[in-house]
Amino acid sequence: MSQEVITYCRICEPFCGMVATVENRKLVSLRPDKEHPLSQGFACPKGIAYTQVQNDPDRVLYPLKRQPDGRFTRVSWDEAMADITERLRRIHRKHGGDGIAVYGGNPAALNYSHALWMNVFLKALGIRHFFGPGTQDTNSRFVASHLLYGSLFTVPVPDIDAAELVVILGANPAVSHGSLVNMPRMMDKLHAVTERGGRVLVIDPRRTETAREFEWQPIVPDADAWLLLSLLHVLFAEGLADQRALATQATGARALRELTAAFPPEDTAALTGIPAGVVRDLARQLSQKRAVVYSRLGTCLGSSPTLANFLLDAVNLVSGNLDRPGGWVFGNPPIPLQKIVAPLMSYGKWHSRIGSFPEVMGMEPAANMAAEITTPGKGQVRALIVSAGNPVLSTPGGGKLAEVLDQLELMVSIDLYQNETNAHADYILPGVAMYEREDFPIFSMGLYVQPFMQATPAVVPPAGEARHEWMVYEELARSVLPETLRNAVSQVREKGLGPTPRLMLDSLIRLGYAGDRWGLRREGLNLDTLLQRHPHGLKLAERPTTGQLHNVVRHRDRKVHLDHPEIREEVRRLQARRPDPDYPLYLIGLRELRSENSWMHNPPALRAARPPHAARIHPDDAAALGLLNRGRVRLVSPWGAIELPVLVTDEVSQGVVAVPHGWGHKGQGGWANANRDGGVSVNDLMGTRPSALDPLSGMSHLFGVRIRAEHVPAEPESHAVAALEAGA
Ligand code: SF4
Known part of the structure; x- marks a missing residue:
């Protein structure tokens, strides 16, 4: 029997709407959902090809145990978990949480139940060694937000629909489809800018797929900070700075002006490869138009990435385009992210053992992984859990990491595939593919330019013996509890009681401004009503919410902070390059x-x-x-x-x-x-x-x-x- 299920893709942030065709409980095809309010029938080749991941003959569908010759053989879940939990308990007793590390890959962040319960596991065991793709991807953006807005979770997004000028710095939405922003059809929106007489300028060392469709300005790689310093210099020096914005939105404007005074574009032209006249003209246009400078990985992965992200927001603010229509705006998530989730995210509460780096949302640099395994002393990593990740290929010096993974006393992977990292694991446990789980993009809700929410049911049941990652993490967490407590928790679970990711998600939806507050708002939503009444998703507003800076900034004075000793030090480091x-x-x-x-x-x-x-x-x-x-x-x-x-x-x-x-x-x-x-x-x-x-x-x-x-x-x-x- 054939059946169609409305769902959405979770490979990357646009979360494009999909229609899944299911026959005999098996996914047979995917097509873009034309009724999805945002993606409107768009999906990229990866999204469509996911049927071949779901049904991949190479997928890990049963727990696998590594044999002495390096081959993997099938074992039962009971056998695998009995051995894993016993060894984990032993390591935890001897070394505490400091002897255990977790690496959570990108797909884990796009799977709310996985991400939530991975964090429960970290907290339950007192684990500080938490690694992930954030230090190869986006943490510099979050730290810039922490400095500017007092919250790692306050991340602006571009209001392209109302912009007259869009500057894209180190991003390639024609291929990424928008990163750290939930904006399906971003390229259509960019074309609409030029169709209504506006300008899209791509600044990149490569004539990217996006640059080929708009204006391209080449730049020397890793020179974004120089360019942004010069844009700020011109904005201040030519009297183009939006004084009202500076007075009402920010503190530290004078210090920023002084900091950028030494960087006229004539002096940075040799470093950026961009003629001074081009920079001056761009600064003037930014101050005169509804404009936004948007950046992504090119800016986040340079040698001064926090500085560059900080300066980028400063350019948007000083030019009068922060929190304004057509500018650099803030999402208005329909779940209470800022009140409930953001306060749980810390910065610099502790520092890494290797290199003394401040933790960012509990995360240490993944580049440290090999050294954390091999460096003796308190905190040496003895056990590693890797879920939905392949750090041997995705982190710096992955070759070295591969060499030292076999020194671990225990390594467990939860994944869809046997890969270059978990080839070294003692066990590979089969996780669920995305269409095998109910889902909702909790952690991306602040990145929707237009407030939006969509939940999806599980489209098909888990294949083989694939198990939800959150359940695996919970069992691992239980294993280190004293026996009486462990048994008590197990009994509660067997009765179907106790907190679950679903319960937490449902509560967040109910507490949000579109939520039903457990019946107090008759037309409000909860998870079930969202699934039933709005299978294609629900757009909660046609336009982004602007003029809400005081709500999203978490500094006590509710202003953007433009003066920090750390940033001044970063400018000195830049100059010493x-x-x-x-x-x-x-x-x-x-x-x-x-x-x-x-x-x-x-x-x-x-x-x-x-x-x-x-x-x-x-x-x-x-x-x-x-x-x-x-x-x-x-x-x-x-x-x-x-x-x-x-x-x-x-x-x-x-x-x-x-x-x-x-x-x-x-x-x-x-x-x-x-x-x-x-x-x-x-x-x-x-x-x-x-x-x-x-x-x-x-x-x-x-x-x-x-x-x-x-x-x-x-x-x-x-x-x-x-x-x-x-x-x-
Ligand atoms: S752009 Fe991302 S979310 Fe959309 S179909 Fe492609 S992979 Fe999926």
Whole structure:
């Protein structure tokens, strides 16, 4: 029997609406939901291809135990959990929570029950070693928000619908579909800006897929902070600063003016590669129009990422575009994120054992993982739980991490696949795929430009013996309780009692401004009524909420704080940066339409149209180095070296090499297609020493890393060549 279920995709932030066709309790196809109020029939190739993840013959569907020869064999859940909990209990008794670490991958953050109960596990065991993709992705943005607004969770989003000028700095929405913002159809919205006579300017070292559709201004990689300092300089020096905004919205404007006084665009032009006249003209336009500067990973992954994010918001504020229509605005989440969830998020409550980095939402730098495992002393990691992650490929120095994982006394992975990280695990436990669970994007609710909410039911039951991650974490947490308490909790659970992620979600919806307050508001919503009455989702307003700065800023004076000693110190660090002549090129990252970080590499539908992993190099650089299109290149940084095919293209600026991350599948079982396509891990070129990380956020430096390139005398790989040409 065939049935259609309304749902949504949870691979990335747009959460595009989907219609799933189910036959005999099996997902057979997905198509975009035309009735979804925001995505309106849009979905990208990854979303459509997810049927092939759901039904992937390479999926882990049963608990697997690693044998002495490295192969995995099937075991029962009871056998696996009995051994895991016994060993975990032993390690916890001997070393406390400090001897245990958790790495939660990106899909965990997009799965509310997984994320909530992973945190319960961390708290229950007193674990401080919590790692995740945040230090390769976004934590610098959150720390900038902490400084500016007094809350890590106050993250502005661009009001493109009302903008006359949109500046995109280090972001590529044509491929990412909008990151750290919930805006399906972002490219349509950008085209609407130019159609109504406005301007979209993409500032990027690469002529990205987005830049090809609008104006492109090349910039030297990792120079965003210089550009933003100069924009602020011009805004202040030419009397363009919005004095009303400065007086009513901010404190510290004078200090910011003094800080930026030393950076006229004439002085930074050589560092950014952008002529001073262009910067001056842009600053004038920003101050005269409804305008917004939006950035993402390019800005978050540089060597001064917290500074750059801080300055970006300052530009939006000083030009009069913060919390204004068409500018840099704040979401209005229909669940009480700021009141209930945000206060639980801390910054700098403790510092990491290695490098003394401030924790960010409980997270330490993932670049420290290998050192935390190998460095003796109190806090040495003895056990590691990895859920929905592959840090061997997604963190700096992942090759080194792979070498030391076998030193752990216990390693457990909860995942859909056997990958390069959990190849070292004692056990791989099967987690659920996204259409096997009820869901709601709790943690992204503040990133919707228009307030919106959608919940989805589970579309199909878990395949094989896949189990909800939250249930696994709860069982692990129970294991360290004293026996009498453990038995009591188990009895409560057997009666179906006690808190669950669903109960918490339902409470958050009921408490929100659209909620039913447990019957006190007759037309209000709870989780069940949201699922039943609004399967396609519910738009709660047509326009973003502006003029709400005093509500979203958590500093006592309700003002944006523009003066911080940490930021002044970061400017000094920026000024002290010196190029190393041994490494004359800049390495930048690159997102691919048919890849998602270190996964989505196995579905055949994505593989067919995806070019092989290659380094994109400008024709002049290739000629100078003797590199041939289709040949091979060796990229060398102070921390490592990789070899991969060359794609000669003028889409990158001269002096820039672009390589997609997340590759380097090793062919050790697991996902067969991903292994076949292999690639190399660009993260092996990235630094893990404390001096290589952002001191304020622990972020890895992954964009604009200094490298050199060397010709590799080898025959071109003919099969790779054909695919490169087809995909390029
Ligand atoms: S952009 Fe693609 S992957 Fe992301 S939510 Fe939409 S369909 Fe899914």
